[in-house]
Amino acid sequence: MLSRIVIFFVGLAAALPGMQLTTAPRADATISKMIWRGQIEAGGPEMNFTGTIQEVVAQIRQIKPDFPAGLNSSMPLPSKDDGHEVDCNVGGSGAANPTYINDGIDYLHVIPGNCGVSAGNPGTCARISCSYNAGIWLCSENGQEVLWSCYALGDIAENDCFSCIGGDGKGDWCSGREKWPEHNFHVDVGWVDC
Ligand SMILES: *[C@@H]1O[C@H](CO)[C@@H](O)[C@H](O)[C@H]1NC(C)=O
Ligand SMILES: *[C@@H]1O[C@H](CO)[C@@H](O)[C@H](O)[C@H]1NC(C)=O
Numbered sequence: 001m002l003s004r005i006v007i008f009f010v011g012l013a014a015a016l017p018g019m020q021l022t023t024a025p026r027a028d029a030t031i032s033k034m035i036w037r038g039q040i041e042a043g044g045p046e047m048n049f050t051g052t053i054q055e056v057v058a059q060i061r062q063i064k065p066d067f068p069a070g071l072n073s074s075m076p077l078p079s080k081d082d083g084h085e086v087d088c089n090v091g092g093s094g095a096a097n098p099t100y101i102n103d104g105i106d107y108l109h110v111i112p113g114n115c116g117v118s119a120g121n122p123g124t125c126a127r128i129s130c131s132y133n134a135g136i137w138l139c140s141e142n143g144q145e146v147l148w149s150c151y152a153l154g155d156i157a158e159n160d161c162f163s164c165i166g167g168d169g170k171g172d173w174c175s176g177r178e179k180w181p182e183h184n185f186h187v188d189v190g191w192v193d194c
Contacts, residue, residue, distance in 0.1 A: 034126035034138065037147065038113015040064050042071055053107045053115065053129050053150065071112040074149035084156075087177045088164035092190020095173035096134035101161045101189050104129025104136045108154030116147035117185075127192070128153060135192030142184040156180075156187045164189075 033050040040047055040060050049056045060067045089095075107129065108115070117126035117138045125139035136157045140146045156178050164176030175190035 030120045030124045031137075032118055032120060032124050032126050034128050035116040035118060035147070036111075036113060036150070037116065038074070038111075039071065040067055052127055053104060053111060054131065057107065057111065068110055068112055073110050074112050074114060074151045083182055084178055084180045086160055086163040087179070089175050090177045090190075091137070091160070091164075091175045091188030092135050092192050094191040095166070095175040096161075096189060096191045097132065098134075098161050098165060098172050098174050100132040100134030101129075101136065101157065101174060103131045104134065105154045105158050108136075108150045108157065111150045113150060114147045115150040115153050116145060119143055119145045125188070128157075128187075130192055130194040133191055133194060135188075135190060135194065137188040139186050139188065140184060141179075141181075141186060144184065146183070146185040148183075148185070153187060157189055160187055161189045 034052060034056070036049045036051075036053070036056040037046060039045070041064060049059050051059065057067065115128055115138065117124050117140050120140065121143045123139055123141055123143060125137045127135060128138050129136040136153075138146060138148070138153060160176045160178035161174040163178070165172050165174045167173065177186050177188050179186040
């Protein structure tokens with residue numbers, strides 16, 4: 001526990017203002033736009049949009065201003081005990097404010113359909129959410145497309161952040177990576193310059 005806290009503070013230092021910040025959650029990852037695929041109205045056709053969850057919602061609302069009214073959010077994870085694991089202090093370019101990570105999670109929890117990352121090599125990460133320097137990423141680990149319910153990704157991001165939470169006396173911070181090896185993806189939460 002102590003070593004985790006010490007490691008956490010080393011990570012926090014990396015997020016202090018004035019330092020050069022990178023936006024990639026891993027050195028060799030390609031950052032692509034998130035894909036959203038689902039219905040924008042009950043009984044309607046399946047459609048694709050790209051961007052962060054905030055950008056996707058803004059695009060859909062230009063077509064259907066009351067989206068997601070009348071639609072249920074997508075299903076939660078089929079299983080909570082699917083062999084996933086969390087590494088703290090490896091998401092983003094340092095730690096993010098959990099309050100703003102929660103903003104992204106709130107979006108993911110009300111949006112129907114699936115959120116995904118396109119195929120890429122060696123691994124592709126899509127930025128799912130970005131607000132007030134708090135980022136959530138979805139990364140494919142084997143170069144294949146990953147498409148997962150937005151709701152479930154919200155649950156994963158929530159567990160990821162709150163498993164790695166630490167404080168500096170002025171507030172709480174989180175940076176983490178939740179890995180789902182059976183499904184070849186991971187979700188990162190942490191600092192991003194946005
Ligand atoms: C959405 O994207 C998928 C995968 O590329 C494609 O098969 C499908 O036709 C697209 N749907 C629309 C409505 O463009
Ligand atoms: C939403 O969920 C409710 C309760 O499970 C169900 O009765 C309803 O048909 C669903 N609506 C849509 C649009 O899927």
